[in-house]
Amino acid sequence: MDRPARIAILGASGYTGAELVRLIATHPGMEVAALTADRKAGMDMAEVFPHLRHLDLPKLCRISDVDFSGIDLAFCALPHATSQEVIRDLPRDLKTVDLSADFRLRDPAVYAEWYGHEHLAPALQPEAVYGLTEYYRDEIARARLVACTGCNSATGLLGLLPVVKAGVVDLDEIIIDLATGVSGAGRAPKEGTLHTEVSEGFHAYNIERHRHTAEFDQEFSLAAGRDVTVTFTPHLLPQNRGILATIYVKGAPEEIHKVLAEAYADEPFIVVLPYGEAPSTRHVRGSNFCHIGVVRDRRDGRARIFSALDNLTKGSSGQAVQNANLMLGLPETQGLMMAPLFP
Structure with missing residues (x-):
């Protein structure tokens, strides 16, 4: 890809959404093209997270308002039990990294046992790759849908x-x-x-x-x-x-x-x-x-x-970017080698 990958963050008004924006802001291979939120649609990201006010970001919008034809990869940072229906309705060729629990468990019956309701997108579950990068690196690189682990x-x-x-x-x-x-x-x-x-x-x-x-x-x-x-x-x-x-x-x-x-x-x-x-x-x-x-x-x-x-980083959004790097053919460490913050 001769340009930065265009990224959509679905559910950008939560902590993992804000962490994704923070990481992608200095990522040379990605740019934020769309940010969605439900109750905060129409607001600037700076109003929701003032620590990001220095960034030039698109306004928050509803998922239905995103033109996915121009998106290379979507991060789904939505609540559990919401992602399944949303991802089910996304374009079938769109690379997607899900940060919720909705596709982590390979067996839909086990999912129903632990989450208290039937899986809402069982047809997608077989293609979901568990997102523990160090153990599923090759499968993640070939995947369309990656289910990030719990922190x-x-x-x-x-x-x-x-x-x-x-x-x-x-x-x-x-x-x-x-x-x-x-x-x-x-x-x-x-x-x-x-x-x-x-x-x-x-x-x-x-x-x-x-x-x-x-x-x-x-x-x-x-x-x-x-x-x-x-x-x-x-x-x-x-x-x-x-x-x-x-x-x-x-x-x-x-x-x-x-x-x-x-x-x-x-x-x-x-x-x-x-x-x-x-x-x-x-x-x-x-x-x-x-x-x-x-x-x-x-x-x-x-x-x-x-x-x-x-x-929020290696346990969620950083892991998600690490997986997205592989899915997009970028160096796995790109945008993620920042030193820890201390004190």
Whole structure:
């Protein structure tokens, strides 16, 4: 392509939509051609997100007003259960990256079980490629529809998939204890994410049935070639961005570290820390990097794997741009090598 790819962002008034705009603003291979929002149609992006006021952006409009004949790729940053119907009605040749949960689960029956309603576009599900870039890179490059992972899912999967595949941990003894920033809940007002409900506290949520658990079941079982069921407990952090997963496993810690270091040696966005070091969310904030550490447990034959990423970047919009780069034939790292923001 001898010009920047023309991009539409559907659902640009949410956090992931704003993060996509931030990333594409300095991306040499993409330009924002259309931005949509429902209730905010007709507004300038600067009114919705003042931190983007320096950018020359199209006005927000309704999806029905977008001329998709001039669009090379659409990011669908819409709420869960909305994307299926919207993507179903998009032009069949339009490359699409979906940031919702609507196409992540390969089996529509499993989707119905976890999301409480029948899949609304089952005919499209077989062509959707799971968007964990480091594991489905070749399929993503050939795909028309990519289903980005959940942010919690990405954190746990990146920390565990190599050791699950290598068989160096006990598959029946995996515990994922994860803490995530409030932006993962989206921008829509909710009582549980009010400042007074979240600040000065720390609590578990969706303890019995967090929907990202279905992605763990799907991907770990595929990697292992047998059913794998992990214990997963998410917690809400009183901070805007970032996820830290502490993963408890049974296995030799030095071997686990070696497997992870070798698996990710050539991955541009995955950093395996020296043995014995644990990562922090503050060191990946605003970036597309994931930091992974391995620390031995005081009990022999057990280890803790730590995985940290920014839920809005590597966990969502950055991952989406990484996948879009592949789909458009661009360098995978283009527009994504910015350093983390610290302090």
